[in-house]
Amino acid sequence: MASEAFNDAQVRVNNLSERPSNDDLLKLYAFFKQATEGDVNTERPGGFDFKGNAKWDAWKNIEGMSAEDAESKYVILVNQLEG
Template sequence: MSLNEQFQKVSEQVRNWKTKPSDNENLALYSLFKQATTGDVNIGAPSATNLVASAKFKAWTGRKGMSQDDAKKQYIEMAEKLHSKYA
């Protein structure tokens, strides 16, 4: 199975978990997913009053410079570690 196929399979599993990961785990998964699918941040920073959007933006920005393949690998690794806890 190719990296892209594995990433698609695992990301679909994550969307179907029965319970939601902790906020920190969710932000880490989100930022890896965005880096894997989009690359470096390509949008402006949200308003500081929007706490959720700001946290997501900050997490994604923290992945700047990471290759999309590395982000996919880290996403898969993290999701596999969390799978038994939330699936």
């Protein structure tokens, strides 16, 4: 079950004054997926799906991270982005 801080961060991320960098967006995506679904559970997208591949790779790179750690890292990153 998601923590209150994680749920709050999911709302706040949509209200950021500036769009996060692509790198930060990939981190947010990976931490969110790891927190909510666990390790990668799909095949890597096809060759010309560059965005899909980047997202899949970011998620795959944190394979094995606990849901609690992923939630914590997501909240910390959102807090940093709010600056």
